[in-house]
Amino acid sequence: xxxxxxxxxxxxxxxxxxxxxxxxxxxxxxxxxxxxxxxxxxxxxxxxxxxxxxxxxxxxxxxxxxxxxxxxxxxxxxxxxxxxxxxxxxxxxxxxxxxxxxxxxxxxxxxxxxxxxxxxxxxxxxxxxxxxxxxxxxxxxxxxxxxxxxxxxxxxxxxxxxxxxxxxxxxxxxxxxxxxxxxxxxxxxxxxxxxxxxxxxxxxxxxxxxxxxxxxxxxxxxxxxxxxxxxxxxxxxxxxxxxxxxxxxxxxxxxxxxxxxxxxxxxxxxxxxxxxxxxxxxxxxxxxxxxxxxxxxxxxxxxxxxxxxxxxxxxxxxxxxxxxxxxxxxxxxxxxxxxxxxxxxxxxxxxxxxxxxxxxx
Amino acid sequence: xxxxxxxxxxxxxxxxxxxxxxxxxxxxxxxxxxxxxxxxxxxxxxxxxxxxxxxxxxxxxxxxxxxxxxxxxxxxxxxxxxxxxxxxxxxxxxxxxxxxxxxxxxxxxxxxxxxxxxxxxxxxxxxxxxxxxxxxxxxxxxxxxxxxxxxxxxxxxxxxxxxxxxxxxxxxxxxxxxxxxxxxxxxxxxxxxxxxxxxxxxxxxxxxxxxxxxxxxxxxxxxxxxxxxxxxxxxxxxxxxxxxxxxxxxxxxxxxxxxxxxxxxxxxxxxxxxxxxxxxxxxxxxxxxxxxxxxxxxxxxxxxxxxxxxxxxxxxxx
Numbered sequence: 001x002x003x004x005x006x007x008x009x010x011x012x013x014x015x016x017x018x019x020x021x022x023x024x025x026x027x028x029x030x031x032x033x034x035x036x037x038x039x040x041x042x043x044x045x046x047x048x049x050x051x052x053x054x055x056x057x058x059x060x061x062x063x064x065x066x067x068x069x070x071x072x073x074x075x076x077x078x079x080x081x082x083x084x085x086x087x088x089x090x091x092x093x094x095x096x097x098x099x100x101x102x103x104x105x106x107x108x109x110x111x112x113x114x115x116x117x118x119x120x121x122x123x124x125x126x127x128x129x130x131x132x133x134x135x136x137x138x139x140x141x142x143x144x145x146x147x148x149x150x151x152x153x154x155x156x157x158x159x160x161x162x163x164x165x166x167x168x169x170x171x172x173x174x175x176x177x178x179x180x181x182x183x184x185x186x187x188x189x190x191x192x193x194x195x196x197x198x199x200x201x202x203x204x205x206x207x208x209x210x211x212x213x214x215x216x217x218x219x220x221x222x223x224x225x226x227x228x229x230x231x232x233x234x235x236x237x238x239x240x241x242x243x244x245x246x247x248x249x250x251x252x253x254x255x256x257x258x259x260x261x262x263x264x265x266x267x268x269x270x271x272x273x274x275x276x277x278x279x280x281x282x283x284x285x286x287x288x289x290x291x292x293x294x295x296x297x298x299x300x301x302x303x304x305x306x307x308x309x310x311x312x313x314x315x316x317x318x319x320x321x322x323x324x325x326x327x328x329x330x331x332x333x334x335x336x337x338x339x340x341x342x343x344x345x346x347x348x349x350x351x352x353x354x355x356x357x358x359x360x361x
Numbered sequence: 362x363x364x365x366x367x368x369x370x371x372x373x374x375x376x377x378x379x380x381x382x383x384x385x386x387x388x389x390x391x392x393x394x395x396x397x398x399x400x401x402x403x404x405x406x407x408x409x410x411x412x413x414x415x416x417x418x419x420x421x422x423x424x425x426x427x428x429x430x431x432x433x434x435x436x437x438x439x440x441x442x443x444x445x446x447x448x449x450x451x452x453x454x455x456x457x458x459x460x461x462x463x464x465x466x467x468x469x470x471x472x473x474x475x476x477x478x479x480x481x482x483x484x485x486x487x488x489x490x491x492x493x494x495x496x497x498x499x500x501x502x503x504x505x506x507x508x509x510x511x512x513x514x515x516x517x518x519x520x521x522x523x524x525x526x527x528x529x530x531x532x533x534x535x536x537x538x539x540x541x542x543x544x545x546x547x548x549x550x551x552x553x554x555x556x557x558x559x560x561x562x563x564x565x566x567x568x569x570x571x572x573x574x575x576x577x578x579x580x581x582x583x584x585x586x587x588x589x590x591x592x593x594x595x596x597x598x599x600x601x602x603x604x605x606x607x608x609x610x611x612x613x614x615x616x617x618x619x620x621x622x623x624x625x626x627x628x629x630x631x632x633x634x635x636x637x638x639x640x641x642x643x644x645x646x647x648x649x650x651x652x653x654x655x656x657x658x659x660x661x662x663x664x665x666x667x668x669x670x671x672x673x674x675x676x677x678x679x
Contacts, residue, residue: 075471123660126667129470130414134614135663137607138656145653219677265607269478276475318489325486332479337464340472 394632419606
């Protein structure tokens with residue numbers, strides 16, 4: 001009833017090629033963004049700190065990996081390390097130039113991981129598929145080793161850990177021990193919205209089409225005049241940029257401080273999970289994937305004891321943890337069997353059904 | 362100049378000065394190479410027959426070893442426990458085929474790869490739920506695995522050979538030989554190779570894909586069990602052992618995903634390269650290079666041969 005295509009006529013090409021051609025979609029998006037901002041003032045600090053901030057950070061990293069794996073078809077297992085490069089670059093920049101606003105450095109740190117990403121993307125011209133995945137593992141382990149072995153990266157501090165210094169925006173602390181979850185959430189939310197908007201424009205434009213052409217068949221794309229090296233390296237650079245910014249946000253606006261171990265191989269797999277479950281080649285899928293993989297275990301941790309306790313089964317925290325692993329694993333297999341194209345596809349189907357409702361087609 | 366000397370001259374001079382240390386390092390590299398190859402073999406078996414890159418191989422190693430040790434601790438005799446552990450791997454193979462592979466037939470590789478991730482998570486949770494997360498001792502004595510060391514005086518020094526390492530090398534070689542015979546001489550082996558060549562053609566001549574998958578996963582499970590015993594004897598049985606599965610990846614890409622001899626030679630190259638690099642060049646950059654050296658070696662080989670040393674030549678067509 002409310003969601004109808006009928007009656008919305010486009011009179012120029014710009015309107016026709018808009019990303020959200022339907023008025024209802026635009027209204028829905030506005031409402032979601034408004035709700036996200038409203039949450040900062042309505043939600044309690046646990047919700048913001050433990051659920052929303054990490055969800056947004058992981059969504060951003062998933063968007064980054066999705067650009068590389070989903071849109072360009074290059075499998076990467078080095079996401080965690082690229083996030084680390086962003087975080088360490090941000091730390092060095094912040095502490096070397098404390099007078100410049102930290103938001104500038106968060107955005108700038110991405111360029112460092114973009115450069116490193118492009119460097120490790122060089123083999124992608126010759127190596128494909130799973131072979132490339134293992135080549136990116138070299139990046140993961142080598143960079144992680146660098147984080148441990150080069151004390152210059154953490155300004156020679158004894159603990160070897162990154163810690164968030166106090167930084168302000170318009171006089172309000174947004175980073176460091178004094179920053180409230182509320183302000184940090186607002187900063188993260190704004191950065192994620194800006195970068196998602198940029199990514200959406202990238203993947204819907206000429207560059208995005210080049211990436212998709214390379215993904216679908218790189219040989220054919222090359223014959224059509226797309227340069228594979230530049231296109232693949234650009235995908236690596238843009239993807240690593242997003243991952244780098246996500247890494248900086250993860251350490252300085254979520255954890256408030258971290259060690260090299262945050263950027264281990266499990267982090268890379270974790271992001272890859274999100275991308276595949278959410279839907280390869282879909283920006284909204286990155287958000288769905290992050291929600292499912294990150295928020296689901298939290299909910300299970302709360303819900304499982306509640307379900308089990310009426311049966312007189314009181315279980316320890318470790319058993320809950322094991323059950324959580326099992327359920328997440330089973331759910332991944334379940335979702336893949338039900339919808340191999342990810343949650344984004346389910347969303348598409350849902351929207352299609354809504355358009356023709358109440359008729360079946 | 363000093364740096365160049367340290368990189369290019371000094372390590373070789375050191376090798377010449379102390380050949381016993383070089384031999385010792387080579388031996389250790391070969392042993393760990395054989396063990397890497399054993400894990401890589403599990404990957405290759407499944408990849409050949411079903412095109413699935415089985416990420417769960419690492420956890421299968423841990424899981425099978427845990428079943429073995431767990432049953433023994435419950436009072437089951439060691440060899441009965443071994444048989445039961447093998448049976449458990451058969452059950453796992455049947456369940457995986459029925460629940461995971463069959464509904465996902467004909468899906469893109471990455472989806473199946475992802476499904477084995479799900480399987481890994483499930484098995485980690487399941488294993489910890491049953492056996493607990495604490496590390497165990499492998500029952501080496503009860504399985505009649507030799508202990509102790511032999512010292513051989515040679516090259517102006519002595520070389521220490523762990524009996525366990527010798528046993529591991531021998532068992533791995535026997536395992537690989539059996540698999541080679543199985544693949545080339547038996548009826549099932551021929552069917553496996555047919556499936557590896559083309560699923561559709563194999564189906565059309567009456568080979569049951571489902572049956573083949575169960576057999577292959579079971580074979581990979583047995584390989585995992587052997588690898589679990591060997592690795593468990595060296596470093597204890599715990600969930601951190603599954604990280605070795607990642608070490609098998611450079612071995613795989615070196616050898617090519619589809620080649621059994623490739624897995625072995627790749628394993629040896631990686632094992633030796635890693636130990637030599639760590640021992641002679643590691644101290645230059647502060648040590649710990651073992652974590653990434655294997656991947657870099659593999660990467661360098663790949664740049665030269667993108668399909669691995671023994672992989673089938675990739676022919677691209679429009």
